Amino acid sequence: MLIRSPAVAGTLYDADSQRLLAQIESWLADAGSQPLPRPAKALIVPHSGYPFSGATAAGAYRLLEPIYDTIKRVVILGTCHRDPTQGLWTPRCAAFRTPLGDVAVDQPACRALLEHPEVNELAVQQDMEHSIEVQLPFLQTVLEDFSLIPLLVGDCSTPVLAEILSSLWGGPETLLVISTGLSRNRPYREVIAQDQHSARRIRAFDSGFVSQEACGFNALNGFLQVAKAQGLASRQVALTTSADLNGQKEQVRGFGAFVFY
Template sequence: MHKLREPAVAGMFYPDDPATLRRQIQALLTEAEAAATGPAPKAIIAPHAGYVYSGPVAASVYGRLAPARDRIRRVVLLGPSHRVPFHGLAAPSNEAFRTPLGDVPLDTEAIAGLSGFPQVQVRDDAHAWEHSLEVQLPFLQTVLGEFKLIPLVVGDAGYAEVREVLDHLWGGDETLIVISSDLSHYHDYDTARALDRATSVAIEALAPERIDYDHACGRTPVGGLLLAARARGLHAHTLDLRNSGDTAGPRNQVVGYGAYAID
């Protein structure tokens, strides 16, 4: 077991210099501050591309966590696997995840408690190069105080399998659920806007069955969250919906990004 999971995409998806990274995140949060009103959500969905592309969208939902900075002590973070194919959900054996901003301790006791779920396995290979979880960590380190992390990479799994794990980890006000997902990939600008709007309507309706296979790369963890939220009578709100053509890229082939709060 390696005690630390070292950062895999620092210097690519986001700056590897701590001071530069802090400045960038603070600038993104300041720009999104107009949306930071009301109580902090129980769960959020945030995108996971390079910060130049999806950072402004992610900041719009991370800014909402400010009121809970000193209350949230545990973060359950799920994102899709981009590199390693496997069934179920992958937990790490590490004790901490490192970023340029420092080390995030894992809730090793809670992770060990998942061993009874047949869909959960310990697979450090699924975490080693996965960016969908890593890019969320500097935002969390900036907007929250001290917290422990339960990171799970989601492979080939059903919505109900994800929901079962989320129900187990749901906790109270001290626990934040974070789902990492981009939306549609590599359509032209207008097509992407239409597809992503439809996905946002499905998310707001807590209706994962209406999210098509290729319309959200994190559809499986998103779907599990929506089922859990529906059972609890919660509501989902779209805070930001843009794509790479709006932020930092050309418009002939874009990737969609949405930010959502569930409360």
């Protein structure tokens, strides 16, 4: 069985399973949350190193606790950071491995996706992207048993991605996770202003984001278009920056967590 080994364990998050689990559980316990009027259907969460964005992501993941045994399939939209690519890519593997164990890939669903002309297969040996991987330890902690549909989103039009997401939408057993950061490498005041504006647009289902506003802008746009068509409601969970932790206000990154239900 071909398994994707973790690429960023020990760098973006702890490679020791006990320390990793304790850290995630601590963030989840500290995350304040109000019950949702309906079960969560999708999350927008950051994908930076856990010391910077882990607590922000935990606020959204905590909202899955009431439905931890209902969700059986998770579609994660990641971002192609290393090389600009055309279309969408799904890794050719049977499972993703993290320090907390293996997450099975929904191989029949991925094979069906490959029939779409915009979806390509990525050899697992070439998959060093972190944006899907860093979401898995959170999901392994809060959910009971689930399979994964991983999609790396490159240069893909919003209507095409919206079409693919609609085909994967499913029912209450399916969760969507959009993995994206917000502003990056800008002065603190600019990041605060831009991310507050972006947060308002996300809550309003504005699917016109560009790369300077979110590294996962293509994934974000496609999801927001479908979420609006599906009549979901939105809630902002957290909006933070790297400066909140390291105090460095020249080259700042912004992180946001949102839930849709």
